[in-house]
Amino acid sequence: xxxxxxxxxxxxxxxxxxxxxxxxxxxxxxxxxxxxxxxxxxxxxxxxxxxxxxxxxxxxxxxxxxxxxxxxxxxxxxxxxxxxxxxxxxxxxxxxxxxxxxxxxxxxxxxxxxxxxxxxxxxxxxxxxxxxxxxxxxxxxxxxxxxxxxxxxxxxxxxxxxxxxxxxxxxxxxxxxxxxxxxxxxxxxxxxxxxxxxxxxxxxxxxxxxxxxxxxxxxxxxxxxxxxxxxxxxxxxxxxxxxxxxxxxxxxxxxxxxxxxxxxxxxxxxxxxxxxxxxxxxxxxxx
Numbered sequence: 354x355x356x357x358x359x360x361x362x363x364x365x366x367x368x369x370x371x372x373x374x375x376x377x378x379x380x381x382x383x384x385x386x387x388x389x390x391x392x393x394x395x396x397x398x399x400x401x402x403x404x405x406x407x408x409x410x411x412x413x414x415x416x417x418x419x420x421x422x423x424x425x426x427x428x429x430x431x432x433x434x435x436x437x438x439x440x441x442x443x444x445x446x447x448x449x450x451x452x453x454x455x456x457x458x459x460x461x462x463x464x465x466x467x468x469x470x471x472x473x474x475x476x477x478x479x480x481x482x483x484x485x486x487x488x489x490x491x492x493x494x495x496x497x498x499x500x501x502x503x504x505x506x507x508x509x510x511x512x513x514x515x516x517x518x519x520x521x522x523x524x525x526x527x528x529x530x531x532x533x534x535x536x537x538x539x540x541x542x543x544x545x546x547x548x549x550x551x552x553x554x555x556x557x558x559x560x561x562x563x564x565x566x567x568x569x570x571x572x573x574x575x576x577x578x579x580x581x582x583x584x585x586x587x588x589x590x591x592x593x594x595x596x597x598x599x600x601x602x603x604x605x606x607x608x609x610x611x612x613x614x615x616x617x618x619x620x621x622x623x624x625x626x627x628x629x630x631x632x633x634x635x636x637x638x639x640x
Contacts, residue, residue: 368412450480450626457591487545507616542575576592
């Protein structure tokens with residue numbers, strides 16, 4: 354049995370976008386051509402890959418379809434890496450580097466490393482993609498990123514996880530406030546945030562409950578909200594330093610969140626591009 358890679362590419366985009374129409378637009382072919390390619394692929398494998406929901410008309414992958422999609426993701430990630438490597442060689446050292454980072458990492462940890470990288474390799478184009486940890490993982494799986502740095506370990510297959518740096522965290526309240534675990538409003542990040550995951554783990558480990566909660570989209574917004582007395586939060590100390598010096602907020606003593614680990618992520622099936630390898634070496638040069 355041999356896979357038709359052209360048909361596999363069509364199937365990959367159908368599965369990724371959940372739409373025959375979307376795949377046709379992505380690949381600049383007709384929708385009937387998309388349907389034909391998927392049917393031929395199913396026929397060659399003697400397996401059903403996609404079914405339509407009778408109630409919602411949405412596309413769903415069968416178990417075989419899910420397995421094939423994961424293989425296809427790896428295949429086309431390797432293809433992308435090969436194309437970029439060849440382009441780099443053709444351009445005599447010029448290249449690109451796309452780094453994904455969760456918000457705190459992008460705001461406080463990465464700028465100095467990116468500046469150093471740019472100084473060493475001025476001909477490499479750098480792009481930084483910022484999102485919460487879960488979204489960054491998905492972009493890495495879809496080969497939209499070369500490497501990623503996030504605030505929590507990945508829970509997904511096919512992603513290599515390497516501890517990078519330690520970041521101290523604490524429980525922060527407004528400057529004039531005293532912490533009362535039984536009567537407080539917790540300010541937490543959105544679902545998918547590494548900071549949220551760590552904060553909820555600490556709250557649970559202390560035997561507290563989140564009875565009142567407000568969600569905000571960034572650690573900076575949470576720190577500002579804490580300073581206005583809106584609630585309390587576990588936050589990285591690096592985010593709170595400025596407001597602490599201004600005596601707008603303070604770290605609750607006796608409640609130590611310890612240090613959390615920031616992680617470097619890389620797609621297992623995808624070899625490092627030369628640019629990504631140089632960036633990796635820079636990040637870990639003192640480790």
